[in-house]
Ligand SMILES: Nc1ncnc2c1ncn2[C@@H]1O[C@H](COP(=O)(O)OP(=O)(O)OP(=O)(O)O)[C@@H](O)[C@H]1O
Ligand SMILES: Nc1ncnc2c1ncn2[C@@H]1O[C@H](COP(=O)(O)OP(=O)(O)OP(=O)(O)O)[C@@H](O)[C@H]1O
Ligand SMILES: [Mg+2]
């Protein structure tokens with residue numbers, strides 16, 4: 001099971017949109033996928049129209065196993081939902097003296113043969129659950145919105161990943177995914193160049209701005225269900241290719 | 251001193267853009283303003299080109315007073331910066347048995363006569379610092395991005411505010427600020443109507459999509475400095491009117 005953390009400290013950069021569409025994209029191609037919502041906002045269940053409980057909190061508090069809380073979201077796609085009680089888990093984890101950062105890794109270990117991919121939708125920020133998400137992952141897929149405020153936080157995020165990588169030796173920032181690529185914005189070219197200069201072959205094909213991606217959420221559908229011919233479906237389809245292949249084609 | 255928490259659980263909805271521009275807008279009209287960055291991302295200092303330390307963490311850990319950490323950002327505008335160490339403060343606060351939610355209120359009390367407004371830029375989410383931000387405020391100003399995912403979280407946020415209001419009896423969700431108002435998006439009218447139906451006179455004049463707002467951050471300027479004739483300056487100017495007046499004109 002390849003564990004991919006879709007993570008970025010900045011808010012609203014497309015973490016959930018990416019986690020949901022990457023998960024369903026992989027599932028549609030026959031991979032067995034576990035989508036884990038690790039955000040107090042519980043947006044994955046809403047995005048797919050699936051039950052919002054039981055939740056990851058039950059697992060992180062040691063009251064249930066992953067298999068006892070998964071709900072089937074689509075063919076080949078199971079979801080572990082979250083809700084605002086996840087903050088409680090953050091405190092319990094933070095109080096574990098030495099090994100709190102392993103809570104999520106321990107919870108996922110029993111299902112390692114059941115899924116080909118575990119995709120984690122991280123919350124913005126750097127709290128104990130966010131550190132756990134990085135602490136259990138093989139790869140980090142980092143959505144980077146193409147605006148100055150989001151770019152300002154990228155290198156701090158890289159340092160944050162490096163700190164966690166000292167405990168989790170497998171962890172690699174493998175995918176930089178530019179999002180909200182707006183061809184009408186003059187500065188976009190420069191921002192992409194900045195990212196390419198720093199991240200080289202780790203920069204994936206950008207996701208273009210496409211209102212179908214925002215609307216799909218309202219319809220509780222992935223982009224492949226909601227607008228299969230859209231730019232959003234094309235771009236996330238390309239991301240699925242790159243994740244399957246294990247490296248960016250861009 | 252009127253304490254306004256610019257807060258919303260959802261990420262990337264314009265909290266920082268609103269806190270920074272509202273603060274500078276009020277300062278330009280002669281009010282004495284304290285802008286408090288309460289987010290581990292430390293974006294307020296970047297947005298205004300001001301020193302990023304000392305920080306709010308020093309205050310919440312009891313190691314400094316607010317006056318010892320403020321930096322002058324503009325005429326009439328002081329800033330308390332933040333950085334990623336703020337997570338430490340979250341844990342310390344959460345461990346205080348009964349009164350952790352008062353930490354920020356206690357820190358602000360000594361400067362109540364020094365400023366007319368304290369504007370807090372909250373982090374997304376619901377951790378102990380976010381609860382403190384609501385716990386010390388008079389008003390909540392909630393930016394609501396006009397997209398389905400952001401709207402999906404509004405009522406949970408309202409319930410979150412109500413929970414904190416049981417401890418902080420002054421707290422009122424006074425301002426609902428629609429953001430990213432995109433006149434080309436067909437669904438926008440319906441989304442505004444939904445908000446107006448629920449929040450009535452508490453709904454402020456929406457902030458329209460305007461690239462100058464995103465670019466201003468890159469130049470370390472407020473919108474009033476960067477593009478005084480822009481839609482962004484007009485719309486945030488109107489918000490300043492409404493906050494000065496104490497109620498929405500919309
Ligand atoms: N390429 C895109 N084009 C248009 N809208 C998009 C695009 N990507 C995401 N969106 C929309 O932008 C909003 C923010 O995206 P999303 O919720 O996925 O970000 P996030 O990083 O998960 O936010 P948070 O930090 O709150 O968890 C959502 O309404 C989403 O549908
Ligand atoms: N009306 C607008 N038009 C265009 N861009 C905007 C507008 N409002 C904000 N932005 C830009 O959108 C991005 C997100 O806004 P901002 O950082 O203020 O949100 P936030 O809620 O503070 O995010 P976070 O949850 O990460 O703290 C920034 O690049 C900002 O400059
Ligand atoms: Mg999300």
Ligand SMILES: [Mg+2]
Pocket residue numbers: 265266267289293372
């Ligand atoms: Mg912000």
